[in-house]
Amino acid sequence: MADPIIKIRNLHKWYSGVHALKGVSLDIQPNEALGLVGDNGAGKSTLINILSGIQQADEGEITIDGEKVNFRNPRDAMDRGIETIYQYNSMVPTMSIARNMFIGREPLKASFMGVGIMDRKRMAEESVQAIADVDLHLRSPDALVGELSGGQRQGVAIARAMHFKSKVMILDEPTNHLAVKETQKVIGFVQSLKELGITAIFISHNIHHVFECCDRIVAMARGEVVLDRRTEETNMEEIHSAL
Ligand SMILES: Nc1ncnc2c1ncn2[C@@H]1O[C@H](COP(=O)(O)OP(=O)(O)OP(=O)(O)O)[C@@H](O)[C@H]1O
Ligand SMILES: [Mg+2]
DSSP, X not given: OOOOSEEEEEEEEEETTEEEEEEEEEEEOTTOEEEEEOOTTSSHHHHHHHHTTSSOOSEEEEEETTEEEOOSSHHHHHHTTEEEEETTTSSOTTSBXXXXXXXXXXXXXXXXXXXXXXXXXXXXXXXXXXXXXXXOOOSOTTSBGGGSOHHHHHHHHHHHHHHTTOSEEEEEOOSSOOOHHHHHHHHHHHHHHHHTTOEEEEEOSOHHHHHHHOSEEEEEETXXXXXXXXXXXXOHHHHHHHO
């Protein structure tokens, strides 16, 4: 097996009274699609929020490509190739495709009294290219993301990941009920990431969906990893009884 792209060791997180992560350790292999399951409050979002720089661990260690990291914010994680998609709010619907492509990483053409001026021309050109590169056909980089279908938005997210050479894509599914069609798109999305060589971490409440698109399933309960299996070596009953 290859060296893990991400090594998580003995991660702890407390929220005042709540011990949300109780020493979580996990290795994630390159180009693996990992499904993370568990009941409400199991600690899934806390774990991936730490991995994507949104929150900081109280104890423990994360290594990316063999190097210890300490993400202070999402930008730090993005710089190390970790991109997080919150399915419906990872993009700003009232902003253009080009702006969304570069969110948090806007190229600057000059700075005036310490305030950078965005290079809109470059963002437009590069986003047209990035979108063409993933075979997505959209009218214009100036179109608003709010006018795109769910599938097209995910296409933009893929284009963004490819353009910035993201190595890991984290998808934290909303807990509310998605339409069947939308859910199938998410599953297709995880599969396409794998084809592109991008490591995917897919959090879902629906274990069936995880079975459909993940190579490996990790279950969490009460802040701990309670099961870690190759998809073909486990089944629904085993996962349910672990939770
Ligand atoms: N910002 C916060 N402040 C205080 N407690 C929190 C905070 N975020 C999470 N928690 C607590 O930490 C525990 C783990 O929550 P977390 O959001 O990681 O669970 P989850 O597995 O993502 O659940 P869900 O499936 O409902 O999204 C829960 O007990 C939760 O109440
Ligand atoms: Mg959550």
